[in-house]
Amino acid sequence: MNWQVGYALKSIQEVRVVTGAENIRGDAIKITAHGRPDAVAVISEADFIDLALAMGYHQQYPEMHFLCGYRKGAVWEGAAIRYLEGQKIGWGNGGTLTSAIQDDNVKTASHKEFFFSDRLIRQLRCVTSIDREFDRIHSVTLADGRKLRIGMVREYEPTAEAVRALWDRFGAVDVVWNINPNGKPTQKAIEAGEELGCKVMKWDELQVLLKGR
Amino acid sequence: MFGSSLVRVGNDFDILVVGPSGEPLSRLKNEIRLAGKNLPLDVLYMLPPEAEETGFVLNEKCVPLLELARSRWG
Known part of the structure; x- marks a missing residue:
């Protein structure tokens, strides 16, 4: 399992409403939580998320609801943000993902910082x-x-x-x-x-x- | 080190570095980039007067890494 997927799973499993989180393949994880639809998040270790990378992830994981730039220093290009938002895919860091699961807005959340x-x-x-x-x-x-x-x-x-x-x-x-x-x-x-x-x-x-x- | 990962599983490890800017800082940043290749590190760099002005070490209850290493691995 990729290092960032391991860390993400650990912190997601601590979220109160979460009943399960597992690595489905590559960088993708599936999260199940009380009263919420299952969510698929892709956990990226990239320092820079540009349009090509965001589209690449979407192609590789068409079921994705959220793209997570797990590194604290990750930078998102504007074009990547516009693409993801246009596709109804949430985006942001690890904290954004855990908040989005709690708030049940995984597909529309954007970087909370x-x-x-x-x-x-x-x-x-x-x-x-x-x-x-x-x-x-x-x-x-x-x-x-x-x-x-x-x-x-x-x-x-x-x-x-x-x-x-x-x-x-x-x-x-x-x-x-x-x-x-x-x-x-x-x-x-x-x-x-x-x-x-x-x-x-x-x-x-x-x-x-x-x-x- | 400071922040939530001292007490529970957090999203990342918060580290404060207090020191001069310029060449030593560039070198340190490169080393931290290597050390953080497979770790979610969040590093905050402060000049000594900034650390004093903000009282960050006390306010955020920073723990020296050396002390932390000693307490974990004797």
Whole structure:
């Protein structure tokens, strides 16, 4: 059994409503839970899940209800997200899968780390279009014509390293948005942003920036 | 180490690394990438002033890996 499938099975079996979880073949597992239809999840060990990989999994496991990027550092390409959502396949990390089983929304769940912040931006009337380039990178066009590239950082405590790593990996952004509601960017993180040429902020500040007031 | 995997089966193993940035950090990141090839590691990197500013070690009840290894394998 692949290592990530083993870990996933162990943590899924701990979920209160789950009555069984087994490896059916390759990276695919079947989950049975009280009062819920059986669910098939594919547990990927990939660091990067792009469109080709997502489509490949779907072809290999047509019965799949959920694609799980088990590595904490896994990054999802926007095109892969759009494909999966279009096919009514849930996507996200291990925590997203276990929550989705409990909430009985395996087929529609999306990465729980980014779910609320993605929705927050989409709800703003001043945002006219959004290109979700990657799970955590949104290029937004605003009603007044401005364009902003926003990168989300979800660490408990956004650090200078988290800011630099985001910039190195995804290129220049205008804003590094600390999406952890309990987090607070450290002084060094704010300074690292200033050195690179972006602002590190939380939602209250970002909201003001987007609304242009 | 910190987080839920200290007390029960979690989705991953949370590890905090406090140290300088630059070359030593790049080297360490490469080593951790190798060590985590078949492990769900979630590593948080902090500069020493950041660790102090956030009080993370105390607040999250971090346990030194060495101490943990000693307690598990004597």
